[in-house]
Amino acid sequence: MPESLIDGQPCDRVPVDDRGLLYGDQLFETVAFHAGRAPLWDLHMKRLSRDAPRLLMPLPDPGLLARECRQLAAGQDRCVIRICLTRGSGGRAYEPPARIEPRRILIRRPWPADLEPRRREGICVHTSPVHLAAGSLLAGSKHGSRIEQVLAAEHARRSGVDEALLFDASGRLVEAIAGNLVLVIDDQPVTPELGGAGVAGVGLDWLRSVESGLFTRALGAEDLRQASAVMVINSVAGIRPVRALDGRRLTVDPRCRRWQQSWDRLFECAD
Amino acid sequence: MPESLIDGQPCDRVPVDDRGLLYGDQLFETVAFHAGRAPLWDLHMKRLSRDAPRLLMPLPDPGLLARECRQLAAGQDRCVIRICLTRGSGGRAYEPPARIEPRRILIRRPWPADLEPRRREGICVHTSPVHLAAGSLLAGSKHGSRIEQVLAAEHARRSGVDEALLFDASGRLVEAIAGNLVLVIDDQPVTPELGGAGVAGVGLDWLRSVESGLFTRALGAEDLRQASAVMVINSVAGIRPVRALDGRRLTVDPRCRRWQQSWDRLFECAD
Numbered sequence: 188m189p190e191s192l193i194d195g196q197p198c199d200r201v202p203v204d205d206r207g208l209l210y211g212d213q214l215f216e217t218v219a220f221h222a223g224r225a226p227l228w229d230l231h232m233k234r235l236s237r238d239a240p241r242l243l244m245p246l247p248d249p250g251l252l253a254r255e256c257r258q259l260a261a262g263q264d265r266c267v268i269r270i271c272l273t274r275g276s277g278g279r280a281y282e283p284p285a286r287i288e289p290r291r292i293l294i295r296r297p298w299p300a301d302l303e304p305r306r307r308e309g310i311c312v313h314t315s316p317v318h319l320a321a322g323s324l325l326a327g328s329k330h331g332s333r334i335e336q337v338l339a340a341e342h343a344r345r346s347g348v349d350e351a352l353l354f355d356a357s358g359r360l361v362e363a364i365a366g367n368l369v370l371v372i373d374d375q376p377v378t379p380e381l382g383g384a385g386v387a388g389v390g391l392d393w394l395r396s397v398e399s400g401l402f403t404r405a406l407g408a409e410d411l412r413q414a415s416a417v418m419v420i421n422s423v424a425g426i427r428p429v430r431a432l433d434g435r436r437l438t439v440d441p442r443c444r445r446w447q448q449s450w451d452r453l454f455e456c457a458d
Numbered sequence: 459m460p461e462s463l464i465d466g467q468p469c470d471r472v473p474v475d476d477r478g479l480l481y482g483d484q485l486f487e488t489v490a491f492h493a494g495r496a497p498l499w500d501l502h503m504k505r506l507s508r509d510a511p512r513l514l515m516p517l518p519d520p521g522l523l524a525r526e527c528r529q530l531a532a533g534q535d536r537c538v539i540r541i542c543l544t545r546g547s548g549g550r551a552y553e554p555p556a557r558i559e560p561r562r563i564l565i566r567r568p569w570p571a572d573l574e575p576r577r578r579e580g581i582c583v584h585t586s587p588v589h590l591a592a593g594s595l596l597a598g599s600k601h602g603s604r605i606e607q608v609l610a611a612e613h614a615r616r617s618g619v620d621e622a623l624l625f626d627a628s629g630r631l632v633e634a635i636a637g638n639l640v641l642v643i644d645d646q647p648v649t650p651e652l653g654g655a656g657v658a659g660v661g662l663d664w665l666r667s668v669e670s671g672l673f674t675r676a677l678g679a680e681d682l683r684q685a686s687a688v689m690v691i692n693s694v695a696g697i698r699p700v701r702a703l704d705g706r707r708l709t710v711d712p713r714c715r716r717w718q719q720s721w722d723r724l725f726e727c728a729d
């Protein structure tokens with residue numbers, strides 16, 4: 188059973204001139220599969236369709252992607268498939284070739300081992316010493332130039348926390364390293380407006396579709412101090428409550444458990 | 459004769475789980491070799507030594523890099539070697555493994571064909587529709603997360619210009635797509651203070667070492683309008699005058715020719 192497909196063929200090596208490798212020149216999606224099905228598939232494809240034109244890349248064929256993902260996920264109880272769409276090979280340094288031939292790299296990963304206890308008991312987070320650059324034209328897109336997230340994740344690892352909250356250079360609260368944020372302020376669930384940084388997550392997109400009471404607005408450090416609860420949401424782990432933020436104990440908002448139940452129903456229906 | 463070495467071995471394929479590919483998690487240097495020698499080698503190694511700790515990556519052995527580059531450059535009149543230092547494989551998504559084993563990827567490229575006429579006659583540039591995100595913690599570093607430069611280069615290609623001037627989100631003039639800028643304002647050569655975006659180029663570093671009259675300060679759109687001459691400098695092409703900026707004709711400052719002569723002497727001494 189191959190663990191990766193490159194342009195449809197079982198293969199685990201990428202040409203050294205791939206632009207994803209050389210310049211972070213790619214889009215990617217990290218898709219949760221349960222029993223061979225991906226309940227959030229349509230939202231992943233919606234984001235890809237929105238991001239490809241922003242990166243001046245051709246749109247992939249979603250049917251082809253779906254078939255190849257099913258091939259990789261076949262026989263797996265749960266797994267994660269990363270879909271990478273690099274801008275292929277060629278061009279003159281940063282300049283892409285006139286005729287772009289994207290490379291599809293699909294990689295299957297095992298289901299993360301410790302998601303369930305963290306979902307139940309909550310995660311420990313810190314405010315990252317890494318801030319994100321502000322005013323990015325590509326804010327919202329899930330492109331492959333993610334050195335800031337790597338650096339934040341390395342700081343989190345060294346600090347022994349599970350996740351981190353990221354501000355941007357202008358002091359706006361943006362997201363977690365691998366997920367979006369939901370805060371409860373004055374009993375109102377609110378998610379930070381991304382502004383010029385961060386990724387518009389598929390998990391959050393799902394939450395918006397089931398929870399009309401979720402507001403979106405610009406948030407800063409003072410909002411974070413006033414939050415009674417904080418949650419991190421992404422398309423693999425779902426919604427996890429934050430139980431400690433920079434050492435401060437937080438409560439678990441009842442909505443978090445309700446959303447987790449909706450999430451579980453969505454994924455159980457896939458079984 | 460191999461065109462690429464991975465960890466010292468002739469190889470042109472990279473494992474699909476390389477973090478450089480997955481996250482833009484790498485540092486790189488693009489080194490000009492003339493007759494097997496790299497006149498700016500020490501400046502490239504100085505930048506790598508400064509950037510590796512900023513990315514929380516172990517320092518490479520410069521002696522080993524030099525030997526492998528010489529092996530790739532052997533028998534070539536002129537060539538460019540890209541040294542990639544990725545954070546290797548492993549980790550949990552963005553989070554690097556506790557024990558990082560960087561991967562050295564060295565790629566030889568042919569010498570660019572049309573540098574000489576552009577150096578002599580000058581290049582056509584436009585102001586890029588792409589602005590850089592501002593306030594990056596990693597400003598100055600030559601890391602592998604370069605999607606903004608790719609996008610700017612694609613816009614330049616479509617517009618038929620040779621290069622582009624990049625501002626950041628806060629309106630500061632930063633750099634060219636693949637090089638730093640020198641403007642002449644009131645007969646004074648000045649280069650933009652990078653602030654929170656851009657790459658601290660090795661070509662510019664060399665120019666500073668030979669030209670004590672080059673000032674560095676924050677520059678904006680008004681400074682650009684007042685400039686009588688604009689130059690782009692990088693470590694492969696050297697210094698190229700801009701002959702047209704957004705259709706406005708610019709003169710070639712005499713200093714540009716003087717600096718080109720110094721550059722040529724440096725590279726001829728390498729022969």
